Amino acid sequence: MTDSPNPNPNLWRDHNLTKDEYDRILALMGRQPNYLELALFGVMWSEHCGYKNSKAQLRKLPTSGPQVLQGPGENAGVVYLGDGLAAAFKMESHNHPSAIEPYQGAATGVGGIIRDIFAMGARPVASLNSLRFGRVDDNRVKRLLSGVVAGIGGYGNCMGIPTVGGDVYFHPSYQGNPLVNALCLGLMKADRIYRGRAAGPGNLVMLVGARTGRDGIKGASFASEELSDQDRDKRPNVQVGDPFMEKLLMEATLEILEKDLVVGLQDLGAAGLTSSGAEMAGRAGSGLYMDLDLVPLREEGLLDWEIMLSESQERMLLVVEPAKADAISAVFDKWDLLAVAIGKVTDDGLFTLKRKDRVLASVPARLLTDEVPVYERPIAEPAYHRKAKAADLSPARDHGDWAGLLLKLLASPNLSSRRWVYEQYDHMVGLNTVIRPGGDAALLRLPGSRRGLALSSDCNSRYVYLDPRLGGAIAVAEAALNVAAVGAKPLALTNCLNFGNPENPEIYWQFVLATDGLAEAAKALGTPVTGGNVSFYNEYDGRAIFPTPTIGMIGVIEDIANRLTHHFKEPGHKIILVGESKEELGASEAHYLLTGRDEGPVPSLDLAVAARLNGFLVEAAKRSLLASAHDLAEGGLAVALAECCFDLGLGARLSLDDPISTAALLFGESQSRALISLPEANLPATLALLAESRLSHKAVGQVSPDGSLEIGHGREKLKANVSDLREAWSEALTRAAAL
Amino acid sequence: MKFKANVKVMLKPSVLDPQGATLERALKSMGHDNVSSIRVGKLIELVLESPDAEGATKAANDWADRLLANPNMENYSLTLEPLK
């Protein structure tokens, strides 16, 4: 660690740091760091690990509430579900690795988030995946789609963790930069939460699971760069997932936690040993050292910095009292896994790396975790935003062939059945899946309880692009409504904020406004943010993706016997449209389908109404008033009504007189609306509850036995055959995805 | 002319090979301690037409580069023989 008077200017660039950041490090350290120390700063101060561009905005988000047992900052957030049970859940992106090697990129994304969950002491019981791809008629996109879906299935299926839901959308903005956001949720007893803390000087630091190789080195800084066609050589070694190894690691880890053998633990994700070691020490306010000679390697000759930055999968770091080390080793032996003490917790506040007695690096842990620079980037309103509101919406408004347009929408890549995707995921293993994929939200039953847990992921990124603040709020409201539509009370959310390059003021403008909207909606709907992930630099050859703040929402229903599903149950049931339909065709899927243009005013949102609608659905479910409930989203009333008919092949007759255009009534995407059906006998009680909830509503029709769908609006009428609609809807994605 | 190409695709040496590692553990657990360095790859056989061996080699290499192997994680080797 000698001072050199003229440091090489590439010194910081090699580690993806700026000159200013390098100077800050010099000042904080009071000396010049060596190569390895600078490498530690490089990854810990990357956006991926340090959130330097997002931290200031994330502070706006509500993160507390009586249900929150653990907010952001740990491996995952934890919320209380009732009956002594808690859920740990989190969402994370694996976008860039999936762009390069779709199968392994998606698989290791799933593996990483699963480790975060069992690191909290929870047994993972469900996954969701939120995916975005370019145009599905492009062969390259088809290969990405096939690879990503197979990779998610390959990992989750082998682990025995059901993939119960998610969302998939296609848009050209994701052409070179797909999004793969994986959510995992685990269950635990509420009084058995484990945290990633290196507490207790003298305790052992143990590395368990797989050996360390040259996998994904510099993946964290790679995630913090834009992709282009030119930089194949810069790319890190692709990490390969080994779900069997992870299954062993999960079982062994849950066994040592059950036996109370561990002080703290953390999975090794981005930046490997560096981030897990520094974060565990940082959170506990302690120090720790590691002896790199003791790290089990997969191949000879790894350099110090390679060991520290390796992103080899399926590894965990444990902090253990010395007296319990043998018991830990016995459990890992049983599962044929390595468990090696590589260092100790100290009280000097330093993150120290050695080889035997030779010190390789020694940095105050809090400099790596707490002193990350926080940037408030400049913002600028993009030119597109000023123009986009003034859109010519006549192609949809004056279309006239309503049945034809409905058929086209149902067969479009974004609205057709996602069966082709979820049939490749084992969504039933574990015997908890009460509502399978394809509904508004997935519903799991909870062991030893009548309660059920609902999960949904959502984000309409066209809305966010056109109006980031409103779009961000709608993403939260929509996810909450999905959960309420199965009868569950929305409880908390995790997010994955996917944006372009934050150094571009127009992108940062999107980020600031979208997180404003997200914060407002999360507050208004009583669903705090318990954690999540920020993914910037989602650009390809200089073009950014649509801003995509994906929301993962969970909710609880007190008795799964009261759950709601979206399909109509019996002819003769009355149909009520809850919520107000407005002249809102802007930013709609119908307008996009007809014109290929992303434009127009985004539908308005009244968060108070959204909250009352959620409350109504939860209460109506609890009182068993309803036979079905379905939220209205992309494609509007007509698409939602068709979806309600598909399962049993029933029909529906509606008649409406709203003073808006027929197109807006059928295909407009006004927010906070739901279609409910109910036996006539429950009509008075339901109407009373609607009035009490101050929700506008119309008893508009009834379920019919004849498989014909009709919506009348004044002299206009949409009439279609349900079996034709279903055929187009159910097979479209299978056909589109075929190479 | 017709040529038969064998393209052997292997994970790069530094890339984790879960299949190989699992097989190695299994053989060892069966008592075969003298096994090491198992790697599992793919052998792809194909027949192609080309005026000469040089063109065939070029085409087969091109296909291997673009489709048969993923250069981010795999190496391949090619052998080519003329078919009668």
Place this chain on the structure above:
Amino acid sequence: MSVRAAVVVFPGSNCDQDNVRSWKAVTGLEAELVWHKETSIPDYDLVIVPGGFSFGDYLRCGAIARFSPVMSEIVRLAKRGNLILGICNGFQILTEAGLLPGALNRNKNLKYLCLDVNLRVENARTAFTRDYSQGQVIRIPISHGEGGYSLRPAELRALNDSGRVVFRYCAPDGSVSPGDAPNGSLDNVAGIVSEGGNVLGMMPHPERLAEDELGGTDGRALFTSILRALNGGA
């Protein structure tokens, strides 16, 4: 007599607990978990080899599991005539171990498939199926990437002729055509029994539809059949 049931656990099994749970939900009886490294196990009346990915199954499904110590005990019990039920990966393991003929190949579309399928009960006289009726159409989920049954034609004929094909993939009306086998199984074979009738291997998961809450109960009769057979019922 009290029935002793066990579920074998390989390190990558993931339907072991599901079988314990459904066995209990249907019969009210406990099933013990048996770790794959056991070299000696009691004479269980029923051993379930559950679904999952026994050893990651990277080479061939079940190829490594058959060498687990517990497998020689399962072979011993099978020879004694005790009931052995292999579901999904369990079926694959039983074929690799030679307890059942044939092999399971990759699904014809090369994709993992998880969905409900219709099965026709081809033999309702076995210890596993006596609570179904002959020719009954039942709905049970599959969840596998390698479930296409294959066997040499002469042996397949013999299997068909001797009533050892127990379940076949079919249409909702019970008709059988190749398109009804989503995995491409020869002759739509979904489940077979051993010559002695005491070893059943099937790709579909009866334990997944044994409770109303999960959307169906067609799997229950498999467990009630076993219980009745073990209790000496006709």
